Amino acid sequence: MKVRVTVKYLSALRDRAGTANEVFVMPAGSVLRDLTARIEKERGISLPDPYVMIVLNGKGIRQHSRRLDTGLSDGDTLLLLPPVSGG
């Protein structure tokens, strides 16, 4: 059983990744940390990075937190983008 996760690179992260979005097929039981490791290897975006924000299924993830151990599910969406600030 594999899980398919859509990764979207927004704004300047698209420039760094060289693509707008892609699908990663991960082994069953994979966690978010496994996916970010693949992104680092294949796209050269290493984490933690204070100038990168990650959002899994609509929720922001602190890059030093245990939430990087969150299990991935088929159909998940991960956003990578620069930190947001308003006004």
Added chain:
Amino acid sequence: MKEFKGAYMGKILRVDLTKKASRTEDLKGEDLKLLLGGRGLGAKIYYDEIGPDVDPFDERNKVIFMTGPLTGVRLPSTTKFQLATKSPETGRYLCSNCGGDFGPQLKRAGYDGLIVEGSSDDWTSIIIKDGDVSFIDASSWKGFNSDITLQRLKDSIGDARAGCMSIGPAAERLVRISFINVDNRAFGRGGAGGVLGAKRLKGIAVKGSGRVPVADPERVNQIWKEAVKDLRTSRANHTKYGTPQYIEAINEFGCMPTRNFQTTFFERIEGVDAHTMKKRYYVKNFHCFNCPVGCGMVCEVKEGPFAGARARTEYETVALLGPNCGVDDFGAIVAGNQLCDEMGIDTMSGGNLVGLTMELFERGLITKEHTDGIEAKFGSGEAMVGLLRLIAERRGIGDLLAEGARGVMKKHPEWAPYIMAVKGLPYAAYDPRGFYGNALTYGTSSRGACHNVGGWTIRAELQSGDYDRWALEGKGKLVKQIQDNRAYVDSLGICTVVRGSMDFRDHPASDVMEAVTGYGFTPDLMNIGTRIYNLERLILSREGVKRKDDQLPPRTVNEKVPSGPSKGKFLTREMYNLMLDEYYEERGWDSDGVPKEETVKRLKLHTLLS
């Protein structure tokens, strides 16, 4: 003023248009210690001088321009100054914040603030050269767009580096969403341009030959170098893409205003995102005074029906003239933006009113007879630009729309389900159903549904990891904190984009204020922000604002999001009021939203306002 060794010029210039006269007044050091300047001091002068019975277009209304202690100092983006007046759009207190050269030049001319009062019999403009104040006949400028008027002002004062502000034809017609163009930045929201129009004041030019003193020049120079170095990295994306960099993100978060806030996700976002802008429309960066970031993106349309259009596009404009009108053509947005700039109307209220008109048209509640023949359907760039022109020229339904959301609501209360505004000010470009804190932002902002004054929660709700954006608990405390931070930053005279580089956060620890002013402001900055926000609420309470006025439009609290990442999310009036209760509690306000006596005393507002 002896407690300050720099930053303040110590004087306010008061100009009376009725008498064509001017005089200066001394600033009080005690007021500055409690309110900093800028937005804080502007609110105090408004409280003292503009009563609840004054109509926005009454000659008794005044326009108070106030710089902050950092305005004009050699630090990054010390460009900002503030405005306070009675808003034609909301009928209540308005504060507004703007960049450009005007604020720094006003200080170099020797003034911390400028108060314009009375009204002129004929069209006039004010010219300020250091201590000399004169009035010029501007009757032949009537009808000039705001950009041409800026040029005339520079010609009149004889210096291209002068700070200038102007109004366009819309303000002459008392359109209630008229802006003031300040060196191609704007006092955008609330319709302050209309106040100048009612006073028959076409523009103001200022040029100073002095310098803004600082307490410790060596340390200020060091802070400048450190901040610029930080901004090269921390704001690199602002330099590259400007605020339109957030178009994609806000859409992916599921809070993009789409087709008059009917949903929160725009399916054709690639037509209007920052990559499309940069690839096909970008011309150059626009820098405000002393700004190393240059987040303004000057864009030009090179081909197609809008070829030749040119404007400086921002996130809010793109979102509200684009997805909120169903428009996926960036060229049409540039054209709409240019028309708003030249005619002199706010792109945000404009985008809201056009979105409203398109929904009314599609529902059959209005027809081509109302729209001067325009097929006002969502998705049409031509219709969006055409409807903006109707508003600016007060033609057809544009005459009603020019009265703003409040005027539309008054004449057609049956359209309430489609009018997206709080206290008469239309929504900013975020749908609160994507971030519940943003609902409180709109409900409790001092000037209506504004994301800046009201507190931009998206960063905290998403990025910090401390909040669930679709939870209610904790949002009252969060929104209060962001509002208070913004209130003090707005009183400093710097741009919010650079504030992090000088540590103007919730718990500032830097010595910037001490180096500039020589006074120990830093530990009290958040408390000053709290005081300012409560002062503004006292003004609003005096103008009749209560809990009922802090409520949101029906669509936000009645309808589930029908599509996109926030599909199925909803707020109810009961859910919203739970957040509002927590917010009032955090503020020390009673259950009707009025500051309690002990809150007023704790913040020393009773002595300040007596």
